[in-house]
Amino acid sequence: MDAEIIKLDQEGKQNILNYHRYQKNENKSDSYRCVNRKCGDSFYHKTMKRNQIEHYHSQMSQCEVDCLVQLKSLMQLVSVDHDIRLEEAHNRHYQLLTEKYLHKEFAEFWKPFIGIKCSLRYHTNKTKPKNPKSVHDIEINNVYATINYEPFLQFDN
Numbered sequence: 001m002d003a004e005i006i007k008l009d010q011e012g013k014q015n016i017l018n019y020h021r022y023q024k025n026e027n028k029s030d031s032y033r034c035v036n037r038k039c040g041d042s043f044y045h046k047t048m049k050r051n052q053i054e055h056y057h058s059q060m061s062q063c064e065v066d067c068l069v070q071l072k073s074l075m076q077l078v079s080v081d082h083d084i085r086l087e088e089a090h091n092r093h094y095q096l097l098t099e100k101y102l103h104k105e106f107a108e109f110w111k112p113f114i115g116i117k118c119s120l121r122y123h124t125n126k127t128k129p130k131n132p133k134s135v136h137d138i139e140i141n142n143v144y145a146t147i148n149y150e151p152f153l154q155f156d157n
């Protein structure tokens with residue numbers, strides 16, 4: 001097996017091998033199974049050993065793979081950059097796809113912003129700090145807690 005594994009996320013939960021998408025079996029396990037639950041094809045990451053089961057379904061096209069990679073990288077972007085507008089982030093990845101494909105070629109694999117907005121919002125909110133419920137939840141770091149080496153008044157009663 002000489003194909004390269006394409007990682008779809010930082011945690012290594014999903015990847016693509018030979019135009020098929022795989023899902024990690026358990027957190028600690030090194031084995032990946034085809035995301036198509038009925039399929040049963042799997043492999044071990046370290047040894048790259050596959051079981052004897054062949055995929056019964058068709059593989060992804062290069063275009064579909066690229067769309068998936070862009071989607072995952074979009075999710076990653078909005079979860080680390082909380083300042084970027086979701087629509088702009090989406091558009092940025094859409095643009096990258098248009099450099100390689102015509103719109104009609106990837107339209108079936110790439111969701112318009114409206115169809116993915118909720119999911120993007122979920123990913124960006126997941127990594128945002130929680131809104132404080134009371135004053136005690138607000139942490140003021142050292143930079144703002146002193147002015148001219150004097151601690152500034154943080155509470156006015």
Ligand SMILES: [Zn+2]
Binds near residue numbers: 020035041054055056
């Ligand atoms: Zn499969």
